[in-house]
Amino acid sequence: MLDLLKKENISEFPSELARIFASDLQIRSTDGSILLYIPKDKVAETGGKGFVSSRQIKNVSAKLEDKYGVLVHVIYLKSRKVESLESGLLQMLNQRFNGSVDQLYMSVSDSFEVNSWISVSNLTEPLKCEIYKVYSHLLSESSMKLKDVHWNDSEASLPSLPSILKATKNLQPATLQSVTRTLMEDYSDVSDVWLNKQFDKLIKKGFVIREHSFKSYSLTAAGLSLIPNAFNRNGSDITRALALGKRKW
Amino acid sequence: MKRVGVALENLALSDSGVAATNLLGRSAFNRYYYASFLVTREMLAKLDPKWKTTPHSELPKRLRETIRKPVKKELDRQARSELISLGEKSRLLSNLQLSSENLAELLERAYDARVIADYTPEEPVVIAGKVISLRSHKLTTAREWPDRAHAYCKTILRVWEDVGLA
Numbered sequence: 001m002l003d004l005l006k007k008e009n010i011s012e013f014p015s016e017l018a019r020i021f022a023s024d025l026q027i028r029s030t031d032g033s034i035l036l037y038i039p040k041d042k043v044a045e046t047g048g049k050g051f052v053s054s055r056q057i058k059n060v061s062a063k064l065e066d067k068y069g070v071l072v073h074v075i076y077l078k079s080r081k082v083e084s085l086e087s088g089l090l091q092m093l094n095q096r097f098n099g100s101v102d103q104l105y106m107s108v109s110d111s112f113e114v115n116s117w118i119s120v121s122n123l124t125e126p127l128k129c130e131i132y133k134v135y136s137h138l139l140s141e142s143s144m145k146l147k148d149v150h151w152n153d154s155e156a157s158l159p160s161l162p163s164i165l166k167a168t169k170n171l172q173p174a175t176l177q178s179v180t181r182t183l184m185e186d187y188s189d190v191s192d193v194w195l196n197k198q199f200d201k202l203i204k205k206g207f208v209i210r211e212h213s214f215k216s217y218s219l220t221a222a223g224l225s226l227i228p229n230a231f232n233r234n235g236s237d238i239t240r241a242l243a244l245g246k247r248k249w
Numbered sequence: 250m251k252r253v254g255v256a257l258e259n260l261a262l263s264d265s266g267v268a269a270t271n272l273l274g275r276s277a278f279n280r281y282y283y284a285s286f287l288v289t290r291e292m293l294a295k296l297d298p299k300w301k302t303t304p305h306s307e308l309p310k311r312l313r314e315t316i317r318k319p320v321k322k323e324l325d326r327q328a329r330s331e332l333i334s335l336g337e338k339s340r341l342l343s344n345l346q347l348s349s350e351n352l353a354e355l356l357e358r359a360y361d362a363r364v365i366a367d368y369t370p371e372e373p374v375v376i377a378g379k380v381i382s383l384r385s386h387k388l389t390t391a392r393e394w395p396d397r398a399h400a401y402c403k404t405i406l407r408v409w410e411d412v413g414l415a
Contacts, residue, residue, distance in 0.1 A: 150404045161333060
C-alpha cells in the first residue's frame with residue numbers, strides 16, 4: 001500500500017502556485033504523483049502579463065519534485081473558450097457548405113494564431129480553397145489569424161523531394177515510368193510530366209543522374225547520403241533490398 | 250473501441266438510475282481513453298515497429314522528444330545541402346511540434362480522467378442536463394479524443410513521410 005502524500009501537505013497550493021495559474025492540485029491515487037491542473041489559455045511563449053511560460057511551469061514542477069520526492073505531472077486544461085469557438089465555427093461552416101465539414105479542431109496560440117485540423121467528406125481542391133477562404137474570413141472577424149490547416153481526409157497529393165529520392169533508391173536504375181507508378185500508389189496526383197520536372201531539379205542539385213542510353217535515373221553519392229536509413233523496416237537499405245527481391249530481372 | 254464508449258455513454262444518459270449512470274459513465278471515459286491510446290500506438294508502430302509497445306506513462310515523452318529528434322536531424326541535413334528550403338524545414342518542424350504537443354496533452358488529460366474513473370470510485374460522476382462530468386473532464390469532450398488523436402497522428406505520420414523516414 002502506498003503511503004500517499006496528501007493535498008493539504010502541499011503548502012504551496014493554492015497561494016504560491018497561483019503564480020503559475022494552477023487551478024487545482026491533486027495526488028494521483030495510483031502512484032502518489034502530484035498533478036497540477038493549468039488552463040492552456042494561460043500558457044504563452046513568454047511569461048508575464050497574465051500568462052505563464054512552459055519554462056516557468058517546468059521550474060516550479062522541478063522544485064516540487066525535489067521537495068516532496070514524487071513526480072509532478074502537469075495536466076493542461078483545454079480552454080472552454082476554444083471549445084465553444086470550435087463548435088460555433090463548425091456549425092457556421094456546415095451551414096455554408098451543406099453539412100460537409102465533419103470535424104474541426106483548433107489550436108490557438110497566445111498571439112491568436114490558429115492552426116486547425118479539418119475533416120471534410122468528398123473533399124476536392126476547389127472545395128478546399130473555398131472552405132479555407134470562408135474559414136479564414138470567419139476567424140479574422142474574431143481578431144484571429146489562420147496560420148495553417150491540416151486536411152485530415154485528403155491524402156498528400158504530391159510527394160516531397162526526399163520521398164522521391166527514397167523511391168528512386170529502391171528502384172534504381174529506375175525509369176521515369178516505374179518511379180511514377182510506385183509513387184502513385186501513395187500520391188494520386190503524380191504524373192510523368194510532373195516527376196520529370198522534379199528529376200530535373202534533383203539533377204541540377206547534383207543528387208540524381210540521368211543515364212540517357214538506358215533512359216534511367218540513379219542517385220549520386222550525395223543523393224544517397226541524404227536518404228535517412230533507420231535500422232528498422234522503414235530504413236531505405238531494407239526497402240531497397242525488398243524492392244530488389246520483388247524485381248523481375 | 251470508440252463505439253463501445255459511445256454505447257456506454259448513451260446507456261449512461263438513458264434513464265438507468267444514479268448508480269448505473271455513474272458506473273456506465275466512468276466506463277465510457279475508460280474506453281475513450283483506450284481508443285485514443287491505441288490510435289497513437291498504431292501510429293508510433295508505423296514510425297518505428299519497436300515503439301508499438303510504448304507504455305502509457307512514456308507516451309508523452311516519446312511524442313515530445315523521441316519522435317522529434319530524428320526529424321530535426323534529417324531536416325537539418327536536407328536544408329544544409331539545399332535539398333529542401335529553410336521555409337519547408339521550418340513548416341515541417343512546426344507541424345510536427347504542434348501535432349505531437351497537442352497529442353501529448355490530450356493523452357495526459359485522457360489518462361488523468363481514466364485513472365479517476367477507474368481508481369477513485371468515491372468520486373461520482375456529475376450530471377448536468379445531458380452532460381456527464383468527472384472532476385474537470387466532460388464526457389462530451391472525451392468522445393472526441395479518439396478522432397482528435399487520429400487527426401494529430403495523421404499530421405505526424407505525414408511529416409515523417411515527407412522527410413523520408415517512414
